[in-house]
Amino acid sequence: MASKEILLKSSPEVLLKQYPYLSAFFAGLTIDLEKSAGFPLSKIIREMNEEVAEDNAFNGENFIQQLQDFINQMQEFLGKDSNAVDSLTILPGKDKSGQPETFSSLVFEKSKITSIVGPTGSGKSRLLADIEWVAQGDTPTGRTILVNGEKPSTDWRFASGKKLVAQLSQNMNFVMDLTVMEFLELHARSRMVANEKEIINRIIEAANALAGEKFDADTPITSLSGGQSRALMIADTAMLSSSPVVLIDEIENAGIDRKKALQLLVGEEKVVLMATHDPILALMADQRIIIKNGGIHRVVKTSAEEKEMLSTLEDADRKLQLLRARLRAGEMLHRDQDS
Amino acid sequence: MNLITVSGPPSSGKTAVILKTAETLMRRGVKIGAVKFDCLHTDDDIAYEKAGIPVKKGLSGSLCPDHYFVSNIEAVLDWGLKEHFDLLVSESAGLCNRCSPYIKEIKAVCVIDNLSGINTPKKIGPMLRMADIVVITKGDIVSQAEREVFAARVHSVNPAAVIMHINGLTGQGAFELSTLLLEGDNHVDSLKGRKLRFSMPSALCSYCLGETRIGESYQMGNVRKINLEENQHGK
Numbered sequence: 001m002a003s004k005e006i007l008l009k010s011s012p013e014v015l016l017k018q019y020p021y022l023s024a025f026f027a028g029l030t031i032d033l034e035k036s037a038g039f040p041l042s043k044i045i046r047e048m049n050e051e052v053a054e055d056n057a058f059n060g061e062n063f064i065q066q067l068q069d070f071i072n073q074m075q076e077f078l079g080k081d082s083n084a085v086d087s088l089t090i091l092p093g094k095d096k097s098g099q100p101e102t103f104s105s106l107v108f109e110k111s112k113i114t115s116i117v118g119p120t121g122s123g124k125s126r127l128l129a130d131i132e133w134v135a136q137g138d139t140p141t142g143r144t145i146l147v148n149g150e151k152p153s154t155d156w157r158f159a160s161g162k163k164l165v166a167q168l169s170q171n172m173n174f175v176m177d178l179t180v181m182e183f184l185e186l187h188a189r190s191r192m193v194a195n196e197k198e199i200i201n202r203i204i205e206a207a208n209a210l211a212g213e214k215f216d217a218d219t220p221i222t223s224l225s226g227g228q229s230r231a232l233m234i235a236d237t238a239m240l241s242s243s244p245v246v247l248i249d250e251i252e253n254a255g256i257d258r259k260k261a262l263q264l265l266v267g268e269e270k271v272v273l274m275a276t277h278d279p280i281l282a283l284m285a286d287q288r289i290i291i292k293n294g295g296i297h298r299v300v301k302t303s304a305e306e307k308e309m310l311s312t313l314e315d316a317d318r319k320l321q322l323l324r325a326r327l328r329a330g331e332m333l334h335r336d337q338d339s
Numbered sequence: 340m341n342l343i344t345v346s347g348p349p350s351s352g353k354t355a356v357i358l359k360t361a362e363t364l365m366r367r368g369v370k371i372g373a374v375k376f377d378c379l380h381t382d383d384d385i386a387y388e389k390a391g392i393p394v395k396k397g398l399s400g401s402l403c404p405d406h407y408f409v410s411n412i413e414a415v416l417d418w419g420l421k422e423h424f425d426l427l428v429s430e431s432a433g434l435c436n437r438c439s440p441y442i443k444e445i446k447a448v449c450v451i452d453n454l455s456g457i458n459t460p461k462k463i464g465p466m467l468r469m470a471d472i473v474v475i476t477k478g479d480i481v482s483q484a485e486r487e488v489f490a491a492r493v494h495s496v497n498p499a500a501v502i503m504h505i506n507g508l509t510g511q512g513a514f515e516l517s518t519l520l521l522e523g524d525n526h527v528d529s530l531k532g533r534k535l536r537f538s539m540p541s542a543l544c545s546y547c548l549g550e551t552r553i554g555e556s557y558q559m560g561n562v563r564k565i566n567l568e569e570n571q572h573g574k
């Protein structure tokens with residue numbers, strides 16, 4: 001724990017050496033501490049021109065408090081080498097009419113895929129919210145979420161940078177005006193990963209393996225095609241997101257290899273939840289939960305028969321994709337030309 | 340009665356978040372009232388009324404809405420007490436990015452959205468830095484990576500705040516916010532003698548007082564000049 005007295009006696013320069021992540025904190029200020037980086041903070045605060053302080057909404061006491069909070073949180077965050085989540089468990093609650101859910105407990109393991117089906121408004125977002133909030137019987141459903149089989153720490157609710165669920169959905173777009181490389185650097189830095197270059201290269205490579213058309217590192221993210229954006233989002237979430245659980249809300253069946261995308265997430269040891277009504281996606285899952293009237297109505301394992309059907313469906317899908325590609329290339333289609 | 344101040348840049352989703360949160364609170368049996376402070380115009384009062392929430396609005400006109408807030412919050416509190424609300428929510432649009440309507444020991448919520456750009460947390464000032472809870476909206480339309488980067492920026496500006504992600508359209512996360520709002524015993528009967536969390540700038544120039552003519556001789560009071568030379572050398 002850094003004490004305020006010691007912080008006040010230290011200079012920004014020394015603090016930055018001791019706690020390199022403070023560059024993010026100092027960058028959040030509108031006051032440039034670099035000019036006086038060699039002086040102790042107490043002196044900088046004491047001698048700050050009143051007008052400068054007023055202009056920058058700077059209050060010394062408040063500043064030291066926030067500096068101390070930031071350092072303590074980061075030390076704790078970095079000290080924990082394991083945020084690892086091997087499994088999530090849901091203990092039953094009740095549906096919208098107050099009927100108890102009938103499963104005894106439901107386990108989502110890492111590297112396993114669970115699909116979620118049910119009409120819109122049936123309670124899918126409530127289920128997701130229960131997981132995000134790590135519900136402890138204190139949400140409208142009364143469900144309880146366990147992490148690694150145990151009652152989880154409240155950090156999962158409140159600690160910044162520690163969120164249980166990452167989301168990927170159809171509506172998402174890139175909005176930043178950056179190239180792929182700049183964008184990934186920004187994300188990597190905010191996560192403070194050690195091997196930045198290596199991870200970034202792996203992400204670009206993986207995204208290109210998912211996308212139909214390749215892109216390079218200096219493409220602006222906003223000019224990526226739909227499929228490329230989706231591929232980059234998935235690869236980035238797989239390798240650089242801090243969240244152990246990934247919720248997918250449908251994956252469009254165009255411009256991206258969906259099977260490889262799921263394999264990538266599974267390979268990065270994510271717990272994968274997927275809301276979908278597409279039979280190919282739903283059957284790729286290991287288990288399926290059926291939601292009805294706000295409650296989890298049934299949990300089923302994907303059957304052997306369904307797995308067989310999956311390969312037929314995938315064949316049909318492949319044919320369809322091929323025809324689409326031929327059309328796009330301006331070719332004529334022929335009845336028996338399907339492979 | 341509990342009082343909560345909600346602030347944030349225009350269109351960040353304050354009304355949407357308050358409405359979704361109020362919906363779950365009302366279902367939990369909490370009696371809510373709202374007050375909206377704005378500058379020239381607002382339709383938010385209509386939205387609150389439609390949701391069955393009694394509402395008052397205050398337009399500051401030519402004043403900074405946050406200054407106006409401080410001079411009027413006591414009267415609004417009295418209204419809330421008379422109406423026997425369990426919870427009074429004040430919504431005010433942060434316009435000058437320098438003032439913040441937060442009062443010590445009164446729960447303060449700042450709402451900002453993922454679309455506003457990653458440098459926004461740095462630009463906002465005390466309205467973000469002094470909040471107890473920061474709600475980030477519009478996560479449904481940006482990528483996971485952008486959400487993570489944005490939240491990290493918010494954290495570096497206000498390390499002590501609880502950061503929540505709420506979807507103002509679906510209300511995902513609003514129930515959880517309502518739980519945080521109900522937490523703890525923060526009854527207020529009067530605001531007399533309470534203090535603002537951060538002082539508001541006092542600058543007053545002749546233009547604040549209605550002057551419309553341009554020219555050195557019309558400029559009085561706290562006037563400051565742009566430094567064009569410094570501008571040239573960057574910084």
Ligand SMILES: Nc1nc2c(ncn2[C@@H]2O[C@H](COP(=O)(O)OP(=O)(O)O)[C@@H](O)[C@H]2O)c(=O)[nH]1
Pocket residue numbers: 347348349350351352353354355356476477478479480505506507508
């Ligand atoms: N996509 C999306 N839109 C939102 C979200 N929250 C608010 N909005 C929309 O943003 C606009 C501004 O919201 P409003 O609550 O009026 O903002 P205020 O000015 O801060 O009160 C409205 O059109 C809302 O529907 C969100 O989480 N996602």
Ligand SMILES: [Mg+2]
Pocket residue numbers: 353354355383430
């Ligand atoms: Mg509003």
Ligand SMILES: [Zn+2]
Pocket residue numbers: 403404405406435436437438539
């Ligand atoms: Zn102001």
Ligand SMILES: [Zn+2]
Pocket residue numbers: 542543544545546547548
């Ligand atoms: Zn003025």
